Amino acid sequence: MTTGMSLKLTIRLYCGDQIAMGPGKADLLDAIRACGSISGAGRAMGMSYRRAWLLVDTMNRCWKEPLVATAPGSAHGGGARLTGMGEKILSHYRSLQTSLDMAASCPDRAALAQAMRDEPKTSQKARV
Amino acid sequence: MTTGMSLKLTIRLYCGDQIAMGPGKADLLDAIRACGSISGAGRAMGMSYRRAWLLVDTMNRCWKEPLVATAPGSAHGGGARLTGMGEKILSHYRSLQTSLDMAASCPDRAALAQAMRDEPKTSQKARV
Numbered sequence: 394m395t396t397g398m399s400l401k402l403t404i405r406l407y408c409g410d411q412i413a414m415g416p417g418k419a420d421l422l423d424a425i426r427a428c429g430s431i432s433g434a435g436r437a438m439g440m441s442y443r444r445a446w447l448l449v450d451t452m453n454r455c456w457k458e459p460l461v462a463t464a465p466g467s468a469h470g471g472g473a474r475l476t477g478m479g480e481k482i483l484s485h486y487r488s489l490q491t492s493l494d495m496a497a498s499c500p501d502r503a504a505l506a507q508a509m510r511d512e513p514k515t516s517q518k519a520r521v
Numbered sequence: 522m523t524t525g526m527s528l529k530l531t532i533r534l535y536c537g538d539q540i541a542m543g544p545g546k547a548d549l550l551d552a553i554r555a556c557g558s559i560s561g562a563g564r565a566m567g568m569s570y571r572r573a574w575l576l577v578d579t580m581n582r583c584w585k586e587p588l589v590a591t592a593p594g595s596a597h598g599g600g601a602r603l604t605g606m607g608e609k610i611l612s613h614y615r616s617l618q619t620s621l622d623m624a625a626s627c628p629d630r631a632a633l634a635q636a637m638r639d640e641p642k643t644s645q646k647a648r649v
Binding site: 397398399400401402403404405406407408409411413414450451453454455456457458478481482485486488489492493495496497499501502504505508509510512513514515516 | 525526527530532533535536584585586614617621623625627632633636640642
């Protein structure tokens, strides 16, 4: 059982109003690298092919070069791989996450952790 | 029109599986301070009284002391104010946000910004 404070940092990079990179898209890139296809990566992450394809499409439209290259051929079964740009963007995104996680180890965090209960008190009113 | 990269950082502090503080709850605390009531703060933020009350209830159960004190009396119209603990937690949370925003101004961010298009390319397939 987890007690005390945990801190979750989410970094989203926007291109206009579209999310060019975020936690889900970064995980999808990892899965595409591991699975070698968009459909396999989607399955591994419990998302539909359509959803995975849309996330890849958004990424490929937001950066100066595509992050994912797909092999032409069969619609759903074709292979996919990260391009050099894909590897580069993913690497900088992960590195940014690490830097911010480290920066979050500051006195403010310690003060917040100290003021938090080990676990939430039970609500007095179950329903309002 | 906004062009190029924007970065959005979200910090959520968990107490067990409950979000003890995050962007919405911090804004609600600001609104309670400004409006002097939970109902007024909810209205100002476009949320129901029930929703605002539940967010306050969660906060009050996750920290060692309540963040919001409500005046006894009328159910929906009673006044509410931030406690000393509420002011302290909000201040540390905002300060943590500022530290992380500053930490995000790093070479990784610059490299990412450089690689992003000014705006997304139009999708080749409008619908898949």
